Amino acid sequence: xxxxxxxxxxxxxxxxxxxxxxxxxxxxxxxxxxxxxxxxxxxxxxxxxxxxxxxxxxxxxxxxxxxxxxxxxxxxxxxxxxxxxxxxxxxxxxxxxxxxxxxxxxxxxxxxxxxxxxxxxxxxxxxxxxxxxxxxxxxxxxxxxxxxxxxxxxxxxxxxxxxxxxxxxxxxxxxxxxxxxxxxxxxxxxxxxxxxxxxxxxxxxxxxxxxxxxxxxxxxxxxxxxxxxxxxxxxxxxxxxxxxxxxxxxxxxxxxxxxxxxxxxxxxxxxxxxxxxxxxxxxxxxxxxxxxxxxxxxxxxxxxxxxxxxxxxxxxxxxxxxxxxxxxxxxxxxxxxxxxxxxxxxxxxxxxxxxxxxxxxxxxxxxxxxxxxxxxxxxxxxxxxxxxxxxxxxxxxxxxxxxxxxx
Numbered sequence: 271x272x273x274x275x276x277x278x279x280x281x282x283x284x285x286x287x288x289x290x291x292x293x294x295x296x297x298x299x300x301x302x303x304x305x306x307x308x309x310x311x312x313x314x315x316x317x318x319x320x321x322x323x324x325x326x327x328x329x330x331x332x333x334x335x336x337x338x339x340x341x342x343x344x345x346x347x348x349x350x351x352x353x354x355x356x357x358x359x360x361x362x363x364x365x366x367x368x369x370x371x372x373x374x375x376x377x378x379x380x381x382x383x384x385x386x387x388x389x390x391x392x393x394x395x396x397x398x399x400x401x402x403x404x405x406x407x408x409x410x411x412x413x414x415x416x417x418x419x420x421x422x423x424x425x426x427x428x429x430x431x432x433x434x435x436x437x438x439x440x441x442x443x444x445x446x447x448x449x450x451x452x453x454x455x456x457x458x459x460x461x462x463x464x465x466x467x468x469x470x471x472x473x474x475x476x477x478x479x480x481x482x483x484x485x486x487x488x489x490x491x492x493x494x495x496x497x498x499x500x501x502x503x504x505x506x507x508x509x510x511x512x513x514x515x516x517x518x519x520x521x522x523x524x525x526x527x528x529x530x531x532x533x534x535x536x537x538x539x540x541x542x543x544x545x546x547x548x549x550x551x552x553x554x555x556x557x558x559x560x561x562x563x564x565x566x567x568x569x570x571x572x573x574x575x576x577x578x579x580x581x582x583x584x585x586x587x588x589x590x591x592x593x594x595x596x597x598x599x600x601x602x603x604x605x606x607x608x609x610x611x612x613x614x615x616x617x618x619x620x621x622x623x624x625x626x627x628x629x630x631x632x633x634x635x636x637x638x639x640x641x642x643x644x645x646x647x648x649x650x651x652x653x654x655x656x657x658x659x660x661x662x663x664x665x666x667x668x669x670x671x672x673x674x675x676x677x
Contacts, residue, residue: 281458282398285407291351291387291457294449296418298358298384298442299327299502303524304427304517305435306506312435313371317507318633320371323378324503325629330382332622335389339613347390347397348459354386355453359446366439384446389617396602396613407539408595418528427521478605478612486662487551487601488616492623493655494555494593497562497648498527499623501583504631504644511637513576523576526584534591547596548663554596555656558589562649569642579641586652593655600662627651 302309303324310320342350361380368374395407429437478484509520534554542550565582572578601616627647634643 283394283457287452287456288391288394290449290452292391293418294445295384295388297422298381301422301426302435302438303502303506304423304520305430305438307510308430308517309435315371321503322375322629326375327378327382328499328621330379331385332618334383334385335617335621336615338386338389339615342390342393346459347394348457351387351390351457352453354383355446355450358384359443359450362439362442362446366436366443389613392598392602393613408599423521423524427517430517478615481604482665483662484601484604486658487597488619489658490551490555490655490662491594491597491616492620493651493658494558494590495620496623496627496651497558497586498590500627500631500644500647500651503629504635504640507635508579508640508644512574512640515576523580526580527587530584530587531591534588535595538592538595542596547600548666551593551596552659552663554589554592555652555659558586559649559652559656561585561589562645562652566645566649569645574641
């Protein structure tokens with residue numbers, strides 16, 4: 271029975287497998303963040319150059335997800351995820367051994383291939399369950415994987431201080447190998463072949479792009495995520511240069527958004543079916559926006575201090591944890607037979623915007639006002655996500671009224 275289970279390629283995966291798959295992508299994004307200043311000194315470059323390791327990773331993820339969705343709809347989820355994980359392991363080896371900043375950044379771009387797992391884990395869930403249940407299931411999955419942002423930077427900061435920053439990428443190699451073994455053992459195929467060529471699949475994109483609902487959900491997810499990606503790009507600078515924290519201390523403070531996101535995901539998983547995904551997503555954007563506006567005001571009034579920055583980010587993450595599972599489930603529901611394509615395109619828009627914001631946050635910050643600039647940028651993104659979600663709800667109500675008149 272065990273041998274049959276190991277070789278069975280059609281059995282849906284366990285939730286734990288999807289959690290670990292998505293968690294590896296998150297870990298690769300943030301485990302080394304406390305080491306960015308030390309890496310800049312090691313390679314002899316400015317901090318803004320090393321900050322590109324965040325935006326380059328996000329940009330690579332965005333480009334990848336444009337094509338990975340249609341490919342997975344055409345050829346299946348399993349082969350793509352296995353290939354992406356293998357390539358990620360090789361890129362992690364290259365990053366650990368990179369002698370120059372340029373080669374390291376190139377390895378980071380290739381490492382972004384693991385974002386395939388994050389994108390397709392949502393599509394796998396949508397393959398397995400209906401829309402409302404998908405929002406709840408995504409919420410529980412992301413709640414579990416939110417442990418990674420809490421633990422990852424703290425572990426990375428500790429490894430940096432004890433063994434040097436390269437040890438964090440050695441750890442990614444080991445975890446990548448373990449994840450690959452688990453995927454081979456448990457990840458069965460959940461997508462039935464659709465019988466269309468890849469060109470025909472990509473030609474379906476205009477159907478998504480013409481849908482106002484898709485754009486509304488994608489914009490909400492992109493802008494809500496944008497607040498967090500701006501934080502990823504700017505928080506190491508703020509932690510060391512503005513607050514004077516060590517890499518380990520920065521890693522510990524990075525737990526704040528992980529805790530908040532886990533709580534928000536719990537609310538999404540517990541109440542999305544009852545409240546409805548649109549209203550839950552909107553409530554999350556309003557919570558995040560209100561908290562970030564208060565944080566911006568606090569930064570204007572009081573002197574810089576970590577406790578006037580990181581706790582506000584943690585509370586923002588509560589709102590994001592409520593918003594993102596529902597916004598992602600919404601965009602997957604626009605064209606259910608194109609769940610992989612929708613997930614890939616939506617992920618590309620989300621991460622592409624995040625890459626731009628992560629790259630933007632660095633040049634805008636100074637040691638005197640970096641925390642205020644970063645908090646203001648995050649608040650602006652969150653406010654726009656509230657606006658787009660409100661527009662989605664208003665359009666849905668208008669379409670509903672027109673449908674009733676038609677009957």
